[in-house]
Amino acid sequence: MNVLKRVLVKEVLRMAFRDINKNTTNGQRDSVHGEFGLCEDWHSVREQVQVWLNDQDNESVIRKLLDGITVGTKWNKSSQIDETLLDNLLSFLRGQLVYCIDKVVSSSYLTQEFLSERLANAGCLPMFGFPTRVRNMYTRWPRSGNPWPPSSGVIERDLEVAISQFAPGSEIVKDKAVHTACGVVELAPQGSRVVSKPGFVPDLNHGNPSPMGICEHCQAVVYLPGTNNPAPGGVVPDIQDCPICQNHAMRCLDAREPRGFISTLSPKDFEGSFDWSPRSSRPFLGIKDINAQQKQVNNVCISSFADEIISINDNGGKGGFDLQKAKVFDNNYSGVYAEDNDGQNVTVGGPSFRIALLAKRHTDILLVDIDNWPQGVFANPTTVEGRSAWYSFAFTLRMASAALLDVDASELDAGFRVTNKHGIPSGSAFLCDKLENGAGYSSWLGQEENFKNLLIQVTDDNSISIFSRWMDIKHSNACDTSCNLCLRDFYNSMYHGLLDWRLGMDMIRLACDQNAKVDLTSNWGHRENPWQNVVGCTTSRITKTMENLGYKTHINVGGLNVYIHKRPQILIERHPLWTDEHPVYQKIVMLIKEKYPKHMIIPMNPFVAIRRPADYV
């Protein structure tokens, strides 16, 4: 839904609920439950909302609302509303809105209790007035509900940052003290008192309606069927068969959204050092059936749509944190769950559950897929080279998009998603807006003309393009993988080891032209292939490494380096995205086999040779 539609829906629902509540004999709807009540009560008012929308008398109200919203926009020229727009919106409100809300209410992906909040999170209402993204960590147990939030003893973070920085065991410094996070709770004022509520949605006394599966082999992220009970603590969650790559490698995570956090309530003096935890959750795009329109631009298929971006902190692959019911200063409070800790103030008991921390964000997404792969070239998401290519591609697009839109790169997130295409796991890069419900960047980039310009922005051989900056001899000679002058920045620090500017640029070249030569030798336009900096001359780092590993003979066959060990074993150096089906590789294998029939032939590539040379021992 676009912004105009969201604002109109909110205002129309507000009017409808106001009239419906006026006619309700049992008094006002509880305003604590938000303007539109609880999700579970929706079915009791949906008919009345439909009647209100159909009522001809209310058409003038809607017209007036739309008039107010569109003043000064292109839909409202000289105080005349665009009649086609009005007709379209009226038929949406009358024919579809109630069904849209039904869908949101019954969705197991959404967990908000209040209808208004859930509709906003589903992208049906504007987010204004829903501070749902900010999470508190209480470092002191508040005794009074006034003022609220308490004036001290609270640290605030955006939810996505909070699931890393407030995760159990993380330390955070504030006011010369080190606070150790240990659990979750939601606290709310009730008069002058403070009440505790479940720290997770859904609460740990329920199962999880949509646990997440993350495949360790192909990186696919899928929504799994609901469970009846929370995942047991003390054990790493089960591995299941992955529906995308069929490997027995999908970790099932009981991931839940924290409503608030609590520290051990026993701060230590800050003595200049503490365990700083960098962001440890990555943005994911799960697989759902979304029929977004696909557009063809050069050799890519792009689509833009709104969906949920998920961030998960699974405690470094352990599947989550072991949490138990907790007492605070020896008092029972409902909804407080914590990890066993050294402090005396938050103590735990009873069964433990292994829960991953989840942050969801509904926003605009741009999906970018390579259309045609040349024979024997593929970025396979189950290999480290393939993953590197996708991440490097995504972060190159992100950097170029920020330049094209003239915004800071931190306004956009990037990643890649894996789906099953023609029976094999295949990647697509994605960009998404950082802002809840989108700032419009990704949908703008999803227009053919703009995406075309984006590719030009990267590849143009002028002094300011990414291409010419990275290809500059000073950079290309010095940067074997990635550095702060090319792909690395503060926000992608968790991918630094994986990012590679040459692979990123190869993917961009392929995106521009399906006939682009992806290899280690062919010129890029009138410039020398930058892989030559790494593999080119006989004094290259790789040649020396191979010599040290016992590959004493080094020959060049058909442009490819071949390293021969007396073991007998032969390494053929090829591009990181080449597969065994590449015609040039196959030809060289034949030549080598004739000459060295007893040797075992193994493909090698500079990506792995630089990062993990021991793989070729």
Ligand SMILES: [Zn+2]
């Ligand atoms: Zn898989």
Ligand SMILES: [Zn+2]
């Ligand atoms: Zn670099």
